[in-house]
Amino acid sequence: MCQNGKSFVEITNEKVFDSLPLGIIITDQEGTIALCNKVAEELIGFKKELIEGSPLQDVIPDVTLGNGSFTRIRVRENKSFDESKIISAEVNPISDESEILGYSVVFNRHFLQTEAMPRLRSKDLDRDSDFEIADGAFKNIIGSSKRLLSALKVAAKAAKTSSTVLLQGESGTGKELVAEAIHCASKRCDGPFIKVNCPGIPADLMESELFGHEKGAFTGAIYQKIGKFELANGGTIFLDEIGELDKNLQSKLLRVLQEREFERVGGNRVLKTDVRIIAATHRNLQEMVSFGDFREDLYYRLNVVPIVLPSLRERKEDIPLLVEHFLRKLCIKLGVKSKSITKRAVESLYNYDWPGNVRELENIIERAINLAETDVIDISDLPQGITNRTSETKRPLINLEPDGELASYDDYEKAIIKVALNKYKSFNAAGKALGITHKTVAAKARRYGIIE
């Protein structure tokens, strides 16, 4: 017996779990979180009341439930990802003789890796008095082109408010990166940043994913589930590819935007949420509205601060900076000696069109680091599609032969708008020739960077 009359066993049950210097999460067989101790709470940044009952994958997205499997978790330090830390979590089954009863996830405070992000060069920046993009959260967004900087300026201003932001841009242009930066530069930085990948979740599960469900709400709802809007309370929710959200859910989302309240599926309690919403899309939502595929009222609610991220082909001058950045970052990540790149290899990267934008460039640099047999990356380490392009004679974009290679729809549209504007010199005349309004011509010309 201890002095206060409690047995040692009672103290163990109540306190030891929380006082261990390790982060521990215990799940059931399905991976639903049953217990979470204090260190785990601190490291992952969620209160245990919020995550107990949620699938482990909602909290640690890349986790695999396995025997001794390791997962890397990114832990945000201070107010930016400038010094984001990676820790490792080990997942092990908890079993009695014959069956798995659940899983333990154990992680410690020892950081495996610090990912220091190189600074945007301040000499490249054109600064406004209240605009300090080189500081804090935006530091890991690389580029000094006018187009990128003007988009980041709006993002930095938006970070000072709680307004809803709509990020538009092709896939791989950095929409998620900018969303994270806005969150990290905002007052909500200490709160959670929750991402929802709209097309990645089947339509019939989406409502419970967003708003949660009560136990027994539908067949298979054996636990209460906390939805992403509840998890994001006090922080930011990032709705990626919002254009893919089905019409029924568009109405429910509109209610959250207007009233900041919702109900769990199968529940009748109205829950309030305090979240900043950042939505992103590679689609033209305005056009979707005109076709009746996206609710107009929701579009206006989302489009409070619109930010268009330029494609990489519209800011090719950033390619050398990005190449340098990825070489440094990826050599560290892959644990190889630092490598450089020849001028002609950079030139061929410059001449390529980058349909996959920065993501494609990052992948190509990673591939080249893996393939290069020396410390210097050259043209031979780049994919043929990129190096061929350099010497290729200009071929017509529209090749409607059955075996002809097709370009993306956006490429065709851009080419058509460009030809029409060159020929007719006015939005009105170009619009008449193409059978669209002068406003559409102007919007598309701006979107494709044909005009400022």
Ligand SMILES: Nc1ncnc2c1ncn2[C@@H]1O[C@H](COP(=O)(O)OP(=O)(O)OP(=O)(O)O)[C@@H](O)[C@H]1O
């Ligand atoms: N300006 C940038 N500086 C450094 N890295 C960048 C930049 N833009 C994008 N990246 C990197 O490119 C990859 C793709 O970026 P991200 O996922 O943010 O793009 P996205 O527009 O959200 O793409 P998708 O629409 O396909 O989800 C990420 O690894 C990101 O870190």
